[in-house]
Amino acid sequence: MNGLSFTRSRTRLGALLLSLGLLIGASAVCAQSTLADGQVIKIDQAAGKITIKHGPLKQFGMDEGMTMVYRAADPSMLTAIKPGDKIKFAPDRVNGQFVVTKIEKAR
Ligand SMILES: [Cu+2]
Numbered sequence: 001m002n003g004l005s006f007t008r009s010r011t012r013l014g015a016l017l018l019s020l021g022l023l024i025g026a027s028a029v030c031a032q033s034t035l036a037d038g039q040v041i042k043i044d045q046a047a048g049k050i051t052i053k054h055g056p057l058k059q060f061g062m063d064e065g066m067t068m069v070y071r072a073a074d075p076s077m078l079t080a081i082k083p084g085d086k087i088k089f090a091p092d093r094v095n096g097q098f099v100v101t102k103i104e105k106a107r
Contacts, residue, residue, distance in 0.1 A: 034090060035088040035089060035090055035102070035104065036054055036055070036057055036088065036089055036090070036091055037054065037055060037086070037087075037088060037106065038052040038053060038054035038055075038086075038087050038088075038089050039052065039053045039054075039084070039085070039086050039087065040052060040081050040082065040083050040084060040085045040087055041053050041067055041083060042083055043078050043081070043082065043083060045075060045078050045079070048071060048072045048075035048078070049069050049070065049071055049072065050069070050070050050072055050078055050081075050100060050103075051067060051068065051069050051070075052067070052068065052069075052070055052087070052089060052100070053065070053066070053067040054066065054067075054068075054089075054091075057091055060091065060093060060098070068098065069098075070089075070091065070098045070099060070100040071097060071098065071099050071100070072099075072100055072103075073092075073099050073100065073101045073102075077100070077102075077103050078103075080103075080105070081103060081105060085105060085106075086105070086106040087103050087104060087105060087106055088103075088104045088105075088106050089102060089103045089104070090102035090103075
């Protein structure tokens with residue numbers, strides 16, 4: 001490999017890494033926007049359940065806001081939050097049961 005082609009392939013690799021970075025950045029933004037807004041009403045750490053008041057979630061056929069119980073995908077998610085906290089959460093349905101797979105404190 002001579003010096004010139006080495007430089008060219010480095011440039012190409014750089015461009016590839018840059019576009020890969022943009023791709024990852026864009027999908028992170030997408031994932032972020034799927035989080036729903038809610039407020040913690042109640043936490044049952046022992047049962048791994050959380051009661052969340054939230055707005056409409058049309059993808060689950062919830063056309064109006066409601067307060068409902070979700071199972072936490074991982075009970076440790078419930079340690080950083082308390083009733084009254086405003087949150088952003090990722091709802092999902094697993095075997096007909098509503099599950100929250102991610103919780104972030106809203107600022
Ligand atoms: Cu609901």
